[in-house]
Amino acid sequence: MDTTNSKNHIALDLLAFISLVFIAYMLQDFLIPLFFAIILSVLIYPIVHYFETRLCWNRIVSISIAITIFSAVIFAVFVLIGFQFQEMVSKSDQYYDQIEQKISPLLTQTEKSTGIDRNAIMGSKELKIEEIAKQNSTGIFDFIATSGSILGDFVLSPLYMFLFLLYRNFLVSFIYKATVRTCSKTKMRLILGELYKVQQNYLLGLITVMLIVGILNSIGLLLLGVDYAFFFGFFGALLLLIPYIGIIIGSILPALIALATKDSYWYSVGVIGVFGFIQFLEGNFITPKITGSKISLNAFVSILSIILFSMLWGIPGMILALPVTASLKVLFDHSENMESLGFLLGEAKEKYFSNKAKNRLKIWNKIRIQKLKA
Template sequence: MNTTKNKTHIVHDLFAFILIVFLAYVTQDFLIPIFFAILLSVLVYPIVKYFETRLCFNRIVSILIAILVFTSIIFLIFVLIGIQFQDIMDKSDMYYDKILEKTNILIKETENSTGIESKDIVGGDSIEVKEIVKRNSNKIVDFVTRSGAILSDFVLTPLYMFFFLLYRSFLISFLYKATSKVSDRKNMRLILDQLYDVQQNYLVGLVSVMFIVGVLNSIGLLALGIDYPFFFGFLCALLLLVPYIGIIIGSLLPALIALATKDSYWYSFGVIAIFGFIQFIEGNFITPKITGSKVSLNSFVSILVIILFSMLWGIPGMILALPITASLKVIFDHSVKFKAIGFVLGQAEEKYFSNKAKYRLKIWKRIRKQKRKENK
């Protein structure tokens, strides 16, 4: 009887999970700006609180000033990126010719050393730029359409932020009223505090890590003498918003610039090597030190959820994957039913590994000792 009941619960949980994923996919245009608004509201809340408590401003005025300052900083960053990127695009023809020249030399060297003809390497037919645009016209139209949706998100997200910050006390009171027992209310308060700490720690830590990585990237590019070192250094740091993949994308552009402007191919490899080393330092030392143990997701789970959320929501999903999963872990940790899932999402302590290793070593020694007795 219990076995049948357990199977029924498993089927219900699986069906509920599939339904949630389906609804999340169907309503992504509605959910994505809301999730971004929640995250950014957590980031902006200390500024709002400062204006309300220290400067004694009205709540609405405090929220409007905080959101205006935040959106102005984001807009300024995008303007600076656009200006610098336009300067690079003005020299794109020169970069293209030099890259093509070096690529042809590399192809000829490969042809001489291996005996493979160049047409077998790059193909015999040349493709003009117009033909490429023609073939990808549908993709361009889709991108423009998607850009409209992105622009609408930029409008909706600050609007949602305003209302979340304005009605924050009201929403918290609603959650308290939804729990009838006093013990449940205390548990709800604990969950809300931990959720806020997780998101605040993640966001503030991410901004700090991006600044440090941007400085390190810029120093590395300056040492190699690459053009636009600060632009590429901080652009790659900004792409840390997309974990693991952003650093790869961010290293390709300065590597191409190095290939176009430097005499040796090794400068391009040097750019990739420096960025890879900084990524190693960031992942193993900087982020754990700054972010701390509050966003305690293990690396395997982090990679899995980034892939899954990218399949679900694309690039916005990759950005939202870690904070959403970290929030779910807090909820699972306080749930009796899903506590095991919360455990498997978290970091495995070194003590756990050392104890397991000692136990296995003890068993191995015991088996070895037993075999020696049998041989005697």
């Protein structure tokens, strides 16, 4: 009888999990901007709190100014990126001619050996980058619009941020009332405090990783003598928001610039090699150690969560994977039924990495020393 109940319980848990994943997939256009708003609200809350407590400003005014400052910073970053791209686009004809001259012998040899027309590879010389952008603008915007409704996220998230910050005390009181039968107010206050701390630590870790990767990218490009080294270095770091794909996008442009401005193909190969090596360090050491440790997730779970959330929500899912998983860990840690899952998601203690043979040797040495003393 107990076995039957246990099987039924497992079946119900599995059904509940599948239902939850299905709902999360179907409601992604609603949930993604909502989660972004929660995380970004945590980011700007200290500013809002400062305005309200130190400057004694009205809550609505404080929130509005904080969101405006945040939006202005994001806008300034995109404007700087736009100016740099515009400068590179203005030199596109020069870069095109230089690249064509360097790979012309290779194209000629390819045309002789395979019969493939070189124009089919390089395209028409009259086709400028501006024209390519115009011809493909519809496809570019369709890609952005369908990648987890990114445009909708940018529109809805500031609105949700404003409402979250405005009604924060009201929402906390609602949580207390909704959980009064299953959790004491003191315990719920502790859980909410840990959730807030987790998000703050995640954002701090993410910014730290971007700075480290941006500096490493820039140093690598400076050593190779590539133009716009700091721009490409930190632009590649910014694209860490899109794991795996971002590094490919970030390395293509500096590799082409190196091919156009340097006298050897190896500079382009070097650019790709530098970005690839730094991406390897970031994915396997920097992010799991810095961001993963900041939010108390082990490296294995950090990588798996990024993969699974990317399958569920695409590119926005990659960005949200770690903070959402870390929040789930906090909830699991405070649930008797889910405590084992919280343990699985957390950092593994040193004893789980110990060598059994080495431990036995230590014990044997202790016994031998005790015998010698006796």
